[in-house]
Amino acid sequence: MNRNRIKQHLALYFIAGTQDCPNDIEEVVTGSIEGGITLFQFREKGKGSLHPADEIEQLAVRLMQICRNSNIPFIVNDDVELALKIGADGIHVGQDDAKASEIITRLNGMILGVSVHSAEEAKRALADGADYIGVGPVFPTSSKEDAKEAKGTAVIEEIKQAGIDIPMVGIGGITAENAKNVVKAGADGVSAISSISRSENPAAAARALKKEITR
Ligand code: TZP
Ligand code: MG
Numbered sequence: 001m002n003r004n005r006i007k008q009h010l011a012l013y014f015i016a017g018t019q020d021c022p023n024d025i026e027e028v029v030t031g032s033i034e035g036g037i038t039l040f041q042f043r044e045k046g047k048g049s050l051h052p053a054d055e056i057e058q059l060a061v062r063l064m065q066i067c068r069n070s071n072i073p074f075i076v077n078d079d080v081e082l083a084l085k086i087g088a089d090g091i092h093v094g095q096d097d098a099k100a101s102e103i104i105t106r107l108n109g110m111i112l113g114v115s116v117h118s119a120e121e122a123k124r125a126l127a128d129g130a131d132y133i134g135v136g137p138v139f140p141t142s143s144k145e146d147a148k149e150a151k152g153t154a155v156i157e158e159i160k161q162a163g164i165d166i167p168m169v170g171i172g173g174i175t176a177e178n179a180k181n182v183v184k185a186g187a188d189g190v191s192a193i194s195s196i197s198r199s200e201n202p203a204a205a206a207r208a209l210k211k212e213i214t215r
Helices: 003-009 025-034 053-069 080-086 100-107 119-128 154-161 179-184 202-214
Strands: 012-016 039-042 074-077 090-093 111-116 132-135 168-171 189-192
Touching: 012 025, 012 202, 025 039, 025 053, 025 202, 039 053, 053 074, 053 080, 074 080, 080 090, 080 100, 090 100, 100 111, 100 119, 111 119, 119 132, 119 154, 132 154, 154 168, 179 189, 179 202, 189 202
Parallel strands: 012 039, 012 189, 039 074, 074 090, 090 111, 111 132, 132 168, 168 189
Antiparallel strands: none
16 A cells, blocks of 8 residues: 555554453444544454454454445554454554564565654664554553553654654544644554543544544
């Protein structure tokens, strides 16, 4: 997928696994799509997540179908083998996961996203062939147990100022109240878990976020 389309898809990037959804995850994802998300990542991880591999795979396939029915690319977090097996649209890895430089040859055009926490890591992700980076946590988050310290929009600004030219999305504690600042700092869009997944009305929550980033 070319850079401009990647940037468009980063506008409102929803991430979730069953552990993030008090209500049925398929309904949450369906609602979020109705509300205008542009990209989805399946991140089944941490306390409350589904454990048996076959159940995770079956759920991934169902969610991928829901996304594809609406032309929303489906990204798998961490699990390269699962992403390849089900034919996902992309894979997202963190700094402690499979190295981008090592998996890239197996991806065959799949979207590759990498989490970064500094301009240095952003530079490496670009050199490794990442299609986009997730930068954060921007604000404090309760959705990731081992999250690093929140740095506000400083790292996004640093990456921009350093001229590291790669599509980028902010992540961590992003809500309709603060989303605009993330885009103003230079991100192509925002990524969110709880502000959508834990909302009583995921469609309305996604709509409110979308309104902020496009205004
Ligand atoms: N990586 C950095 S912060 C975070 C991840 C996966 C969690 C974001 O969740 P929330 O609920 O949007 O703060
Ligand atoms: Mg990871």
